Amino acid sequence: MKKSKSREISRPTAERLTEYLLILEQHLSCGNETISSKELSDVFGNTPSQVRQDLFQLENTGRIRHGYNVKTLTMAIRNRLGLGNITNLAIIGCGKLGSAIAEHVPFSVYGIKLAGIFDNHKSIIGKKVGGIMVENVKDLEKSLRKRKISIATLCVPPSAAQEVADKLVSAGGVRGILNYTQKRLKVPDNIVVRDRQIVCSFMQLAFFSNQGV
Template identity: 40%
Template sequence: MAPTAPPATAADLPAATVRRLPEYLRALGALSETSVETVSSETLAAATGVNSAMLRKDLSQLGASGMRGVGYNVAALATHIAGVLGLTKDSRVAIIGLGHLGQALARYPGFSDRGFDIVGLFDADPGIIGKDLDGIQVRDVALLARAVRDEGINIGVIATPGAAAQHVADLLVDAGVTSILNFAPCVLAVPQGVVVRKVDLAVELQILSFHEHHKTLGPQETQYRKTRKESQQTGTVT
């Protein structure tokens, strides 16, 4: 059975479901590249690291259903998820802050492959303004608002130092951008209706450090710390 039209409540999908949709789409793309036409929920779930019951629930919330004994049509399901994610039309993206991270983002080919067109690069550093990055010239951030209006930019990527990020966010919002990807190490204050996704690479490394640290604790040391804590709470000397 082919997926039905996206439900009217697609914008109200649970955040956890929305976070998993790009992984489903990536896996479906990989299957399509190997000429696979149908896929079971178990196979698709294994390819995305979720359990099959959760995958079926996610897809049912999109109005997508598979055929019993056959599974999901790969091409139809990929098109359906792309539509729910708003990937059926290209998004026009501006990157603000062209330091090492910003330049790496500007040169990342995966954006265009997924329908995100990098059309504007902006910075405040005179040493960077005017630089050419793969055919796109870095412009003064003072020109950002006009570029948003004239060039149809609808997504802003902030890769500035934290001290400059709020000012850049204000410029984007004032110009009409309501979708922001923030790589700056700070929390942005934006009006209701503006969606901000925060990516802090240092925080991700700290979380990995936590898991690495606790993975190395042996069971005896873990038990010792637990016993020590309980003794301190009861006043018993150990």
């Protein structure tokens, strides 16, 4: 949890940096050891200038004329985003969405450790999902503390969303919530909530694919 030495990183830049990480991994797995700002921007869909401006926020890693070493750049981004320190994650709700996330999202590659899954259905409590055992949501607060969990994602039915959010807050230690439920949550100001209502992505796609851009 080193304090960032230079100025704050802007929100749009931080968001793009996370996406660059995936592109870099893909690029590396294709056997490329270096990448230029032009190549990266072609894949991402922005401009070389913006890529360089983003990477300028890191400890410099490029070599003029040769582009960026993919591995070096990957590490620089991870460090800048604080993904070098493991962040413990809990998934609340182990229905189809929760278990899809648990099983398919490559957390460990990006500095996140899936440290707890919770549900209220007896049929699934005790089963292993994504490599760990599903716990009873009744034990949520106690277990969150025990496992030092600092971020959580809500994959429960909308009707249970606020109630679970309240527990996440009262447990202490949870600083961020990724909310996949339809409901907007009321939480204290010091808790970061990122709303990811899936249906919004579909509406946006419908709109943008109709009216250009």
